[in-house]
Amino acid sequence: MPVFPGHVLTVLDTLRAAGHRAYAVGGCVRDTLLGRGPHDWDVATDAGDGEIVALFEHTVPTGARYGTVTVLLPGGAVEVTTFRRDGEYLDGRKPETVEFVDDIREDLARRDLTVNAMAMDGRGDIIDPFGGREDIKRKLLRTVGDPERRFSEDALRMLRLLRFHAQLGFECDGAALNAVRRLAPLAARLSAERVREELCKTLLSPRPASAVLMIEYGLLAGFMSENGKNIPAARLSEAPGELRMAVFALMVRNTGAVPSAEGLLRALRCTARECRLAGAAERAAEGLAKMPVRLALAEFDAEAVLTAAAAGGFYGEARAELEAGSFTKVAGLAVTGEDLKKLGFEGRKIREILRFLSLSVTSGETKNEKPALLERIKAHYRDNKQ
Ligand code: ATP
Ligand code: MG
Numbered sequence: 001m002p003v004f005p006g007h008v009l010t011v012l013d014t015l016r017a018a019g020h021r022a023y024a025v026g027g028c029v030r031d032t033l034l035g036r037g038p039h040d041w042d043v044a045t046d047a048g049d050g051e052i053v054a055l056f057e058h059t060v061p062t063g064a065r066y067g068t069v070t071v072l073l074p075g076g077a078v079e080v081t082t083f084r085r086d087g088e089y090l091d092g093r094k095p096e097t098v099e100f101v102d103d104i105r106e107d108l109a110r111r112d113l114t115v116n117a118m119a120m121d122g123r124g125d126i127i128d129p130f131g132g133r134e135d136i137k138r139k140l141l142r143t144v145g146d147p148e149r150r151f152s153e154d155a156l157r158m159l160r161l162l163r164f165h166a167q168l169g170f171e172c173d174g175a176a177l178n179a180v181r182r183l184a185p186l187a188a189r190l191s192a193e194r195v196r197e198e199l200c201k202t203l204l205s206p207r208p209a210s211a212v213l214m215i216e217y218g219l220l221a222g223f224m225s226e227n228g229k230n231i232p233a234a235r236l237s238e239a240p241g242e243l244r245m246a247v248f249a250l251m252v253r254n255t256g257a258v259p260s261a262e263g264l265l266r267a268l269r270c271t272a273r274e275c276r277l278a279g280a281a282e283r284a285a286e287g288l289a290k291m292p293v294r295l296a297l298a299e300f301d302a303e304a305v306l307t308a309a310a311a312g313g314f315y316g317e318a319r320a321e322l323e324a325g326s327f328t329k330v331a332g333l334a335v336t337g338e339d340l341k342k343l344g345f346e347g348r349k350i351r352e353i354l355r356f357l358s359l360s361v362t363s364g365e366t367k368n369e370k371p372a373l374l375e376r377i378k379a380h381y382r383d384n385k386q
Contacts, residue, residue, distance in 0.1 A: 003032050003124050007075030008041045012122040014055055015080075020047040022080075023104055023119035023127065030115045033126075033136055034168070043080045044119060046102050052080050066098055083107040086153070093154060093189060105129050112150065112157045113164065114142045139170040147179035155186035159198035159219055166202045166210035177217075184218035192269045195220070199268065203244040209233035211248055223267050224257035231255060232313060239310035243303065245270055246278040250285060250311035280304035285311065291359075293318050298327040298362040299355065328361040330354045334370045343377065353377060 004012070008024060015022035022045040028038035045052065049067050053059045058072040067082035085106045087097030101107065104119050104127055111117040114130040126133065130144050141164055143150045143157070151158050158180045165172050172180075187195070199220070202211045212233035214220050221227050231251045239247045249261035258264045262279035270278075284300040285308035293314070296305045302322055309318030321327070333354060340350045357373055360366040366376045 003120070004122070005041070005075055007073040008043070008078055009122055010073055010075075011043050011056075011071055011078045011080060015043075015045050015047055015052075016122065018047070018051070018055055020045050020051070021104065022047070023121050025104075025107070025119045026111060026116050029118045029120045029126070030132070030136070032120070033118075033133065041076070041078045043078055044083055044104060044107050045080060046083050046104075047080075048082055048100070052082075067100060084110070086110045091189065093156070093191075095153075109144060111144055112154075112160055114144055115164070115168075115170070117144045135170075139168070140173055141165060141168075141170045141176065142173040143176050143179075147173075147176040148183065151179050151183045152186065155183070155190055156194050156198065158184065158187060158217070159190075159195060159214060162210050162214050162217070162219070163198045163202045163205070165213075166205040166207040169207060180217050180219070185221065187219045188222035190222075192223075192267060195223075196268045196270060199248075200245060200270075203236065203248055204241045208236035208244055208248075211236065215252070223264060224252055226255075226257050229255055229257075235310055235313050235315070238315040239307070243277070243307045243310060245274045246281050246307045247310045249278045250281050250308065253282070254311065277303060277307060281307035281311070284308040288312065293321045294327050295359055295362055297321055298329055298358045326362075328358050328368055330358045332368070333357055333361065333373065334368050335373045339370070339374070340377070343374070356380065 004024065012022045012024070022043055024041060025044040026042050028041045031038040049061065049069050052069045056071045060070040060072065062068045062070045062079065067084060069080050071078045071080050083101050083104055083106065084098045085101045086095035087099055088095065108117045108119060108127070108129055114132040114135045117130050118132040119127040135142055141161055161172055161176055161180065164170065199211055199214065202208060202214065212231045215227060215231065218227060235251065236244055236247060245265060246261065249264045252258055252264055253261040261282050262275050265275045265278045280301055281304045284296055284304040287296045287300055288308055293305065293309065306315060306318050306322065309315050335357065337350045337354065340353055345353060357366065357376065360376060361368045366372055
């Protein structure tokens with residue numbers, strides 16, 4: 001059963017030919033069984049990192065302390081890790097030590113969920129000590145071993161549980177959810193980067209509403225005061241993926257649980273682009289509270305308006321207005337700053353007038369033709385004196 005891409009088979013075969021045991025493990029086995037193309041490949045072996053490095057021409061020692069080597073082949077990269085068991089967890093985040101072992105089953109036992117704790121060899125034979133295949137059939141997410149113990153060891157597993165619920169559409173086992181309810185406060189110790197990654201994968205999944213479940217279970221309490229209540233989660237699905245982080249932040253802000261959407265994304269160490277979008281969307285939302293969508297599209301950046309509209313539950317309307325294109329931005333006006341300079345205006349005043357004209361044209365009050373626009377300026381600044 002040739003389920004592996006060539007470069008993964010090369011890694012498995014090379015290790016075996018050198019007398020080692022080697023298996024594809026974790027997410028790639030799960031995704032293969034689900035018929036979803038895995039996006040990365042992890043191999044576990046009884047070979048030590050020195051032996052792995054000696055067997056392949058191009059390698060990068062990615063996590064020496066944990067015995068991980070990235071093998072680079074023409075077909076792609078494969079993470080190869082020595083079978084290991086985790087030592088004691090003292091801080092709820094990372095094991096104090098790792099211990100190399102020679103049984104794949106022990107390596108599988110340290111993994112978070114049964115569906116993520118299977119190994120597959122080069123012939124397609126599967127090692128599945130915790131019933132992962134059965135859980136895939138039942139569409140069920142269960143922890144390997146007692147959920148309270150596993151979540152206390154590493155609180156990130158609670159966020160991963162809800163992330164896989166969102167990505168795979170599987171139900172979460174009741175005992176696991178009870179454990180999340182009890183142990184959610186432990187998530188406050190996690191680094192923002194790890195939390196952001198799970199939140200981001202959840203928001204980009206087919207069920208982004210699970211991000212709101214993360215809030216409701218208290219898993220994001222480290223980032224928001226009263227743990228955002230009554231967020232209209234269904235709105236997340238309407239927005240395209242690249243806007244969802246900002247939409248989410250804006251909806252949290254609307255509950256009053258954070259002072260600003262941009263601040264929330266900064267605390268979560270989101271990308272500069274996401275933070276900026278959240279900030280721009282907050283300003284667009286203020287605009288939308290006072291003016292129709294069409295005028296907001298004339299005045300603010302389109303992505304910011306769409307984001308604010310999605311958070312407000314009218315993404316479809318904003319999208320349609322954007323596509324209809326019946327708004328005129330400053331850059332599309334039939335007069336320019338130069339024309340206004342000739343009339344004796346300067347700097348800020350010029351920007352203010354152009355903005356006024358773009359709204360005036362968009363609302364249908366003035367035609368977008370130079371004489372009409374110049375006439376409009378004269379009338380306005382005569383009426384308003386200054
Ligand atoms: P993805 O499709 O997002 O890559 P994945 O399941 O492969 O999902 P990774 O973060 O790539 O997730 O981790 C690879 C494997 O390592 C997992 O399938 C799981 O077996 C194990 N693993 C990852 N994080 C943890 C954790 N916090 N606790 C226990 N096991 C973990
Ligand atoms: Mg993976």
